[in-house]
Amino acid sequence: MSRREATGGRLLLRLAGRPESFATLSLADWDLVLRQAMRAGILARFCFQLAEIGALDKVPERPRRRLESARVLALKHQRDVRWEVACVRRALARSGVPIVLLKGAAYLMAELPSARGRLFSDIDFMVPRARIEEVEHRLLDAGWEPAVADEYDQLYYRRWTHQIPPLRHFRRNTVLDVHHTIVPLTARAPVAAEALATQSLALDGDGQLRILAPADMVLHAAVHLFNDGEYDHGLRDLLDIGDLLQHFGEQPAFWGDLARRAEALGLTGPLQLTLRYLERLLGMPLPDEIREAAARWQPAAAKRALFDALLLRALLPDHPSCNDGLAGTARWLLYVRAHYLRMPFHLLLPHLLRKSLLRPAERGGDARRDLQLRVEEFLRLGPPHHPAARAAAPEHSE
Amino acid sequence: MRVSAWSQEELAERLRGPGIYLHTGPFLSHIRTAVPAVAEGIALLYADHKVSAEEPYADFHIALQRPGSLRRWISPQVRFEYDGLLPFKPLPLGQALPMLEWGLNWCIGAHGHQFLIIHAAVIERNGLAAILPGAPGSGKSTLTACLVHNGWRLLSDEMALVSLQDGGLTALARPISLKNRSIDLIADILPNAALSARSEDTVKGAVALLKPPTTSVERVAEPARPAWVIFPTFKLGAATELACRSKADTLIELGRNAFNYSVHGARGFEALSGLVDTCACYRLTYGEMTEALALFGCLDAQAAGPVGART
Numbered sequence: 001m002s003r004r005e006a007t008g009g010r011l012l013l014r015l016a017g018r019p020e021s022f023a024t025l026s027l028a029d030w031d032l033v034l035r036q037a038m039r040a041g042i043l044a045r046f047c048f049q050l051a052e053i054g055a056l057d058k059v060p061e062r063p064r065r066r067l068e069s070a071r072v073l074a075l076k077h078q079r080d081v082r083w084e085v086a087c088v089r090r091a092l093a094r095s096g097v098p099i100v101l102l103k104g105a106a107y108l109m110a111e112l113p114s115a116r117g118r119l120f121s122d123i124d125f126m127v128p129r130a131r132i133e134e135v136e137h138r139l140l141d142a143g144w145e146p147a148v149a150d151e152y153d154q155l156y157y158r159r160w161t162h163q164i165p166p167l168r169h170f171r172r173n174t175v176l177d178v179h180h181t182i183v184p185l186t187a188r189a190p191v192a193a194e195a196l197a198t199q200s201l202a203l204d205g206d207g208q209l210r211i212l213a214p215a216d217m218v219l220h221a222a223v224h225l226f227n228d229g230e231y232d233h234g235l236r237d238l239l240d241i242g243d244l245l246q247h248f249g250e251q252p253a254f255w256g257d258l259a260r261r262a263e264a265l266g267l268t269g270p271l272q273l274t275l276r277y278l279e280r281l282l283g284m285p286l287p288d289e290i291r292e293a294a295a296r297w298q299p300a301a302a303k304r305a306l307f308d309a310l311l312l313r314a315l316l317p318d319h320p321s322c323n324d325g326l327a328g329t330a331r332w333l334l335y336v337r338a339h340y341l342r343m344p345f346h347l348l349l350p351h352l353l354r355k356s357l358l359r360p361a362e363r364g365g366d367a368r369r370d371l372q373l374r375v376e377e378f379l380r381l382g383p384p385h386h387p388a389a390r391a392a393a394p395e396h397s398e
Numbered sequence: 399m400r401v402s403a404w405s406q407e408e409l410a411e412r413l414r415g416p417g418i419y420l421h422t423g424p425f426l427s428h429i430r431t432a433v434p435a436v437a438e439g440i441a442l443l444y445a446d447h448k449v450s451a452e453e454p455y456a457d458f459h460i461a462l463q464r465p466g467s468l469r470r471w472i473s474p475q476v477r478f479e480y481d482g483l484l485p486f487k488p489l490p491l492g493q494a495l496p497m498l499e500w501g502l503n504w505c506i507g508a509h510g511h512q513f514l515i516i517h518a519a520v521i522e523r524n525g526l527a528a529i530l531p532g533a534p535g536s537g538k539s540t541l542t543a544c545l546v547h548n549g550w551r552l553l554s555d556e557m558a559l560v561s562l563q564d565g566g567l568t569a570l571a572r573p574i575s576l577k578n579r580s581i582d583l584i585a586d587i588l589p590n591a592a593l594s595a596r597s598e599d600t601v602k603g604a605v606a607l608l609k610p611p612t613t614s615v616e617r618v619a620e621p622a623r624p625a626w627v628i629f630p631t632f633k634l635g636a637a638t639e640l641a642c643r644s645k646a647d648t649l650i651e652l653g654r655n656a657f658n659y660s661v662h663g664a665r666g667f668e669a670l671s672g673l674v675d676t677c678a679c680y681r682l683t684y685g686e687m688t689e690a691l692a693l694f695g696c697l698d699a700q701a702a703g704p705v706g707a708r709t
Contacts, residue, residue: 027454035459035481062426062455069511076661320482 008322012036016239017282019049022059030063032321040317041233043067044074045117074117081108081120084174088123089209091142097135099209100126100200102179102220106211107240109203113247114240122166122175128197129180136164136178144169144176195265196220214248215261222270229338231314231331235281238315242278249287259293268297273307277315310334402445410437412451419456421448423570423618424559425506428456429498433476436462439495439594443573443607446615458505462494480505493597496605499575503556506570507657513559513568514669515657520553520567521545526625527567528697529558529677531655534602537632540580541690543608547588548691552614553622557657560624562665565672571618573607581606587687624673626697627652630682630690638689640697641681648679 011033014021025033037043047067050056056064085105092099100106102124107115127135140146144167148154157165163179181196199213212220218241225237248254262271275294278284286294298304313330316322401409401420412418417430420440431437461479464470465488475488478501485504489497507515518531519542528550532538539555546552553569560567573594576584581604585593592609627648628640652670653659659666684690 031455038481060455062457065424065512066457066509069509072511073661076663079663 008319009036009316012040012235012317012322013281015046016042016235017284019046020053020055022050022055027060027063030060034063034066036317036319036322038070039319040235041119042117042236042239044070044119045236045239047071048074048116071117074119077118077120078108078115080174081105081123084123084169084172084176085109085209087142087169087172088125088139088176091138092135093208095131095134095138096208097127097131098197098200098207100197101203101209101211102126103224106217107244109209110211112244114243118236118240122177124177124179126179126181126196132164132178132180136167139167139176139178143171147175214244214254215258216265218244218248218258218274219262219265219267219271222274223267226270226273226311227338227341229335231334232318234315235317238274238277238281241274242282242284245278245284245286255287255290259290262293262297268293269299272297272299273311277311281312281315399449400445401440401447401449404441404449406438406441409441410434413437413440416452417461419450419453420444421450421618422502422572424568425457425502425510425570426453426455427458427460427502427505428453429460429462431462431494431498433462433464433491433494435491435595436494436498439498439607442592442594443609445592445609446612447571457509458502460501460505462498462501464491478504490599493600493605495594495607496575496597496600499573499607502572506557506559510559511658511661512562514562514659514662514666516558516560516652517556517655517657518558518652519555520558520569520622521550522553522567522569522622523550525623527553527622528626528628528694529567529624529673530628530630531652532556533629533631535632536630537580537684538630539574539576540583540632541630541684541687543574543576543580543584543591544587544687544691545694546574546611546614547591548694550694551617551620551622552610560669560673561621562662562669565624565669565676566621567624568621569614569618571610571615573609576606576608578603584608624677627674627677627679628682629680630684633683633685636683636685638684638686638693639682640693641683643679643681645674645679648677649674 011025011029015025015033015037034043037046043066047056047070050059050067051071056067059067081104085101088099101109104115104118104120105123105125106112107118108120146154147166147168148157154165157163162181163177167176167178168174169176196212196216199216200210201213203209203211211217221237221241221244225234225241248258258271262268272294275286275290276298279286299307309326310330310333313324313327314334316327318327318331401418404412409418413430413436414432415430417428418440420427420429429440459481462476463479464474464476474491476491476494476497477484477488478486478497480501485508486497486501516529516531518529519538521528521530521542530538530542542552542555551569552571552574553567554572555574556572557570558567559570576593581593581596584591588608594607594609596604596606598604627643629643629648629651649670652674653666656666656670659670662669682690682693684693
């Protein structure tokens with residue numbers, strides 16, 4: 001373990017990898033670990049894990065109450081997502097468009113272990129590109145509205161990303177991200193959406209609601225984690241993939257499938273990074289065959305070292321106890337990289353310029369905060385982030 | 399130990415440095431601040447509260463600090479930090495003390511889901527509690543302030559913490575928040591009560607905080623059983639009367655006033671129905687404080703059996 005892991009995040013990582021180790025925590029340890037867990041978005045997950053091993057009663061009272069409070073909230077989120085998926089289904093039922101659920105919504109509806117303790121900020125699903133306009137119209141008819149008003153941002157989403165601009169329901173305030181593939185149109189390594197769709201699995205009788213095949217689900221999660229540039233919930237996303245691998249990996253054929261699929265879709269890069277950090281940060285045991293494949297896929301030593309320097313920082317919770325002086329820079333570099341992957345260079349520059357010069361600074365707050373926001377907007381190099389607000393302050397109920 | 403064991407200076411120094419660990423009912427808050435008004439406010443309002451210099455675990459880690467640079471001199475501000483995050487926009491420095499209270503309320507609302515939390519005052523006498531849900535302008539806080547200086551114990555002026563296991567109420571015994579005219583009114587009616595300085599121009603108007611009675615703080619660990627739900631409305635010149643309110647109506651209104659009703663889903667409904675079932679539910683209109691106090695005196699006597707009315 002690196003020196004950084006050895007200080008701030010050590011206990012958290014140990015607990016995340018082996019929940020039974022909770023018994024060694026002092027009250028002071030609990031104080032730190034719960035704060036880090038909250039920042040990482042895995043507080044409720046801990047509660048579920050401890051309950052699963054029958055350990056929740058043995059947690060000291062104050063931390064236990066906190067964990068249980070987080071669990072209550074996570075259960076509410078689950079109820080909300082189930083309802084929202086039902087509403088989407090109803091809105092699209094007559095069209096017969098296949099709806100492939102992605103990420104959290106998929107984990108939940110498929111009852112996968114990665115769903116437990118999750119707080120959802122929006123619902124992602126994929127539809128065939130040819131039918132995306134029809135889907136958008138039906139959803140707008142059924143009460144969802146564009147969540148992004150700015151014309152440039154609308155265009156940005158439509159031309160350069162793999163989704164239409166997010167839609168927010170006028171009454172429920174829930175947000176939908178409708179994708180047509182999992183890597184943006186202009187990316188250097190586009191992934192064929194049809195390849196994903198043909199392998200998708202039906203969740204119910206009539207086959208409209210679907211999820212990605214196991215290998216594809218893992219690969220999608222890996223691409224999202226390592227290519228989208230957002231690490232607010234990096235550790236949680238990594239843990240989710242760990243859960244998926246443990247769950248699917250019970251079928252011995254899975255690992256071979258995963259390796260072949262990664263090569264066929266050109267996604268060995270993100271998969272290799274996933275496996276590497278699952279091992280290094282969480283001590284997850286992996287079968288030899290996949291470890292050998294990962295060794296073949298890994299980049300040159302220098303690039304490996306660079307990734308380590310960036311990701312071993314970015315994957316830890318963004319908490320003062322886990323960040324060192326370079327953590328902010330590491331996250332920023334990864335954010336830039338994500339945009340580099342998303343857009344060709346000749347598009348990136350105009351996009352940057354537009355973002356930095358034309359975007360008005362947010363009103364209110366002090367001058368320093370204004371400056372900070374402007375710089376952040378510039379550095380973010382992208383359209384304003386739609387409700388991560390819900391993820392950031394999920395505990396507010398109406 | 400109690401906050402009052404420290405001198406002003408010592409308290410301020412601790413708050414500027416490692417912070418203090420303040421017990422408010424079931425919640426333990428680690429508080430740091432370099433804002434003198436907040437330190438003074440804590441010394442006054444939380445004098446009787448249990449506090450430690452150090453604790454291994456705190457439920458909430460909060461700080462009230464002034465942002466640096468230009469805003470030190472121009473329109474100074476204060477911001478509320480929750481474990482290093484800023485859940486709210488900064489407020490003018492003059493609102494720092496109310497911000498502490500609003501911040502602590504937010505912490506409970508955001509992370510206190512072991513309870514069903516209703517926006518209501520809760521007072522208790524002889525083991526039985528009255529829940530007073532608070533529409534703005536209902537005069538709930540003024541009424542509560544008077545009642546707790548007239549024989550009733552304060553559990554909370556803002557948040558009824560209802561147990562989902564057994565429907566019991568848990569006390570916070572935190573300062574009572576008074577607004578606008580009610581500040582002067584209470585200063586008149588209770589000249590000896592400890593009142594903080596006024597903060598002007600908040601979103602609620604002028605705000606001042608009233609120190610909770612010492613006995614209420616000392617008894618904070620005692621739970622209470624709910625016996626009444628009473629919706630107060632102050633109407634100048636109106637006759638004081640208590641009218642029955644239907645349980646169905648009360649249930650809906652309480653649900654509307656609950657911070658985390660929807661978070662609890664079905665369990666929230668069960669808890670709320672249980673509460674409404676066991677309580678006598680009323681609407682109270684009052685035009686005069688003494689009449690309202692007398693009415694509460696009778697309430698208590700009726701429900702609890704042969705207990706003499708107390709002044």
